[in-house]
Amino acid sequence: MLDFWFVASGTIFGYLAGLIPGVGNVIMMLLMWPLLSDATLLQMLLFYLGLISACQFSGSVVATVFGVPGESSSMPAVIEGNRMFHRGVGNFAISNAALGSVVGSAVSVFTVFLLLPIAVEFIKDFYNNNIQLIILLVASMSIIFLLGTSWLINMLVFGLGLVLGMIGFNHVPFGLFMQNFLPYETFESMKGGLPFFPVIASLYVFPVLLNTMQQSSEFNSQSKYIDNVNFKKHLSEFKNNIASSIRGSAFGSVIGLIPHVGTSVSSNLSYAIEKNLGLKQKTYNNNGDIKSLVAAETANNSTGFTSLMPLMLLGIPITASEAILLSYIEANSLTIDYRYTVESGMFITLALYFVFVNLLCFMVSWPAVSYINYIKKVKMNIILFITGIAIVTLVLYNGYLNYNIEFYFGVMVALAPVGYLLRKAEPMVLMIAFILQDRIVESSTAFWQIHFS
Amino acid sequence: MKIKNLILSASLAFTMCSVTVADQAPVLDVMVPSGKTGSTMAQSVLINDALIELGYDSKLVHTGNCVNAVNYMNNNTERPTIFLYSDNRYYGDKKKFNCNIVAKDDNFVVNFNLKLSTMCVRADTDFTTFEDFIKNKDRVTIATTNTLPGSPYTDLSKQFGVDFVRVDFDGTKKTTAALVASDTDMMYQRYTGYVANHPEVKCFTTSASKAINGMPPMTEVFPEWSLNQLGSIQTVMASNLTREQLENAKNVIIQIQSENDKLRKYLADSYMVTAGEMDADGFGLAGFLENVQSIIDLDAQGNK
Numbered sequence A: 001m002l003d004f005w006f007v008a009s010g011t012i013f014g015y016l017a018g019l020i021p022g023v024g025n026v027i028m029m030l031l032m033w034p035l036l037s038d039a040t041l042l043q044m045l046l047f048y049l050g051l052i053s054a055c056q057f058s059g060s061v062v063a064t065v066f067g068v069p070g071e072s073s074s075m076p077a078v079i080e081g082n083r084m085f086h087r088g089v090g091n092f093a094i095s096n097a098a099l100g101s102v103v104g105s106a107v108s109v110f111t112v113f114l115l116l117p118i119a120v121e122f123i124k125d126f127y128n129n130n131i132q133l134i135i136l137l138v139a140s141m142s143i144i145f146l147l148g149t150s151w152l153i154n155m156l157v158f159g160l161g162l163v164l165g166m167i168g169f170n171h172v173p174f175g176l177f178m179q180n181f182l183p184y185e186t187f188e189s190m191k192g193g194l195p196f197f198p199v200i201a202s203l204y205v206f207p208v209l210l211n212t213m214q215q216s217s218e219f220n221s222q223s224k225y226i227d228n229v230n231f232k233k234h235l236s237e238f239k240n241n242i243a244s245s246i247r248g249s250a251f252g253s254v255i256g257l258i259p260h261v262g263t264s265v266s267s268n269l270s271y272a273i274e275k276n277l278g279l280k281q282k283t284y285n286n287n288g289d290i291k292s293l294v295a296a297e298t299a300n301n302s303t304g305f306t307s308l309m310p311l312m313l314l315g316i317p318i319t320a321s322e323a324i325l326l327s328y329i330e331a332n333s334l335t336i337d338y339r340y341t342v343e344s345g346m347f348i349t350l351a352l353y354f355v356f357v358n359l360l361c362f363m364v365s366w367p368a369v370s371y372i373n374y375i376k377k378v379k380m381n382i383i384l385f386i387t388g389i390a391i392v393t394l395v396l397y398n399g400y401l402n403y404n405i406e407f408y409f410g411v412m413v414a415l416a417p418v419g420y421l422l423r424k425a426e427p428m429v430l431m432i433a434f435i436l437q438d439r440i441v442e443s444s445t446a447f448w449q450i451h452f453s
Numbered sequence B: 001m002k003i004k005n006l007i008l009s010a011s012l013a014f015t016m017c018s019v020t021v022a023d024q025a026p027v028l029d030v031m032v033p034s035g036k037t038g039s040t041m042a043q044s045v046l047i048n049d050a051l052i053e054l055g056y057d058s059k060l061v062h063t064g065n066c067v068n069a070v071n072y073m074n075n076n077t078e079r080p081t082i083f084l085y086s087d088n089r090y091y092g093d094k095k096k097f098n099c100n101i102v103a104k105d106d107n108f109v110v111n112f113n114l115k116l117s118t119m120c121v122r123a124d125t126d127f128t129t130f131e132d133f134i135k136n137k138d139r140v141t142i143a144t145t146n147t148l149p150g151s152p153y154t155d156l157s158k159q160f161g162v163d164f165v166r167v168d169f170d171g172t173k174k175t176t177a178a179l180v181a182s183d184t185d186m187m188y189q190r191y192t193g194y195v196a197n198h199p200e201v202k203c204f205t206t207s208a209s210k211a212i213n214g215m216p217p218m219t220e221v222f223p224e225w226s227l228n229q230l231g232s233i234q235t236v237m238a239s240n241l242t243r244e245q246l247e248n249a250k251n252v253i254i255q256i257q258s259e260n261d262k263l264r265k266y267l268a269d270s271y272m273v274t275a276g277e278m279d280a281d282g283f284g285l286a287g288f289l290e291n292v293q294s295i296i297d298l299d300a301q302g303n304k
Helices: A002-019 A024-031 A041-066 A072-086 A090-126 A129-146 A151-166 A188-192 A196-216 A231-240 A242-255 A262-280 A290-306 A309-314 A320-331 A346-375 A380-401 A405-424 A427-451 B002-024 B039-053 B066-075 B087-097 B130-134 B154-160 B172-180 B243-259 B261-269 B275-280 B285-300
Strands: B029-032 B060-062 B081-086 B108-115 B117-122 B139-145 B163-169 B186-190 B201-206 B232-239
Touching: A002 A024, A002 A041, A002 A346, A024 A041, A024 A196, A024 A320, A024 A380, A041 A072, A041 A090, A041 A290, A041 A320, A041 A346, A072 A090, A072 A262, A072 A290, A090 A231, A090 A242, A090 A290, A090 A309, A090 A346, A129 A151, A129 A309, A129 A427, A151 A427, A188 B066, A196 A320, A196 A380, A196 A405, A196 A427, A231 A242, A242 A262, A242 A290, A262 A290, A290 A346, A309 A320, A320 A427, A380 A405, A405 A427, A427 B163, B029 B039, B029 B066, B039 B060, B039 B081, B039 B243, B039 B261, B066 B087, B081 B087, B087 B232, B087 B285, B108 B243, B108 B275, B108 B285, B117 B172, B130 B154, B139 B172, B154 B163, B163 B172, B172 B186, B172 B201, B232 B243, B232 B285, B243 B261, B243 B275
Parallel strands: B029 B060, B029 B081, B139 B163, B139 B186
Antiparallel strands: B081 B232, B108 B232, B117 B186, B117 B201
16 A cells, blocks of 8 residues: 555656656655655655656646746657647647557557566676676766767766766775875765765756746746547547557657667657658648657657666666666665566566556546646746755755765755856766766776776 | 543553653664675664564664764764674775774674685586686686775785786675676675575685585685685674663674574574674674784785
8 A cells, every 4th residue: 555655646746846847857856855765666666657657747738838848858749739739729739648648658568578578588698797887888878979969068077977976985996086186184074975965956956947947937828728628539639640659659668778868869759750751741730740749748658667677677777867766776775676676576566557657647637737727827936946945955954864964065055056057068967977976987997807907 | 522532632642652662662773884785784684673673763774884984973972873894894994994983892792793705606617626617717807895905816826827806896796796697707705695595606615714515615725825714703883882781782682693583594504603602702802803903914914
């Protein structure tokens, strides 16, 4: 029963997260630490599945109605959904995106079950330090080259994340990082490493909130969402777009398996392919194309589950929110890989809950869309300000729990100017580098010792 | 109104009872000043569970390293806390981090176990003598726990004329995983239940003075290796415990080791000398510090 409550609360908080553009599931995951600090591995994963699924649903609603992308994966909804909204058929955009998401989730679960036995056998037979290092390098390179606008800036940001992660104590090589250059004797606490929460608050949350504040000024408050059409009509409209949905599902499931590519690329690529197809067949609607929208939104949700595979099988996160989830799992002294998720039988529970969550989101969030008009009345800057205060409180609370409140506060303040500079870069790059640092260093050290020392 | 009062009184009484019961439970937290995948963590979890079963109010606190542990102890001045600390880490933490948790009479509880060291290969590796194993090899990689100081295999390289290369991993599980995945040819590790019962690992010698479980001692297999008798002591240290509480904690630890099925199996599987045995032999703080000194000496002798 307790497991169900984790799914339910993840779904509720995910839905709320999607309503605040830019904040999304990453910052919501950070805020949920008090809830997850004593959770089991299954409970954390259930919460996370609820969160990411619900966030996609409400995120595309906000993108369609307000024309503001919650995340980069919502761009097709901003383009096509918002155009449809302005020509008075926003209700079909939302219903078809929601129905497509349910189809996407079912297809991705099917795909994963098909590939799982092969994947586990491959890991058992071939997964060694060399393969791990290759995966980590591919993951790092893809994040550097695929995210944001400049790979050069991404590389610098990634390097900064690695250096910050290495400060202080390191298990391998066993010792202090740059002992003679960093002021460990002045700041004794630094020997224990930079704590996760203040670093992420200053270098991820702060720039994201700054960007979102800028975006929220673009909120369109003129049109109203109206839906007078019955369910049958929505279904019959979706029937016309089922082929786009299946194409998006298949594409999203495959893309989800590529590290760091994630929902953003799968959604935008699916959209581009479907749009091209529409242009060739001369069916593309310049005033908001529902087929392209459905393909993108379906791909989005199917990627959500398959992109969890590297984390569940190997313990390697490939999205920012997964990276936070992993740090929580580790903070709770738990381990995640195929032995704990697949061989323990937990995976079937997760898959069933994933389909359930998507159905639940569909059933609950669609009727809730009618209340979207109320969001226009809320000043987005106030919500963002409250989010910022909540994050700072969480940092101080963690400092208090670790008897080191001054250090936590000091790190947060010291890194805030860097966070300000990062507002034009892709802060997710830094966060993933910071969290993966110990694996990258440990694996590289072992590789060097095995082959060259 | 009467019912309302009744419910209110009952709730109040229940709350008072809960508070009283909570007050009566002795407090003894278990801190883990090391990684999450090693045997220290595994044993700390077992101790914590056993303490709770015995009616203690016991939390498991993971500080991860010595620096955070010292900070935790400096600030946590109320809750009595115990922690496992190995001789390797005792030396390594001081040398590498200038982080000093000094074992003294007023924070030493009892030596928890004396672990043997072992050399292992993959279970499917077939050889009769070690010379067989290294035949045609000019380089042998050994997965080694990260806290072992220096370069421990210099003597071995000299003895066999083969380059023995240390490859560092953090904790028992990662070291074992590296061997199983064929990242390395061998593994040098503490002989724990996890290693002893691993189906894909075959240990072929230990640091014991006699043959154990069919394995000859290292003094026979590697007679010229200076580490061939090096075992590892894990001690229980404490923070915020009075002398009387230290004595009680010692008795509880010995009791847990002898009565808790999981811990007893863990110790028996790996032929460890238990806290009760060491205490009965008078092997206490001085013994632990002697073992630390032997690690310091080995490091100083050029095993760097």
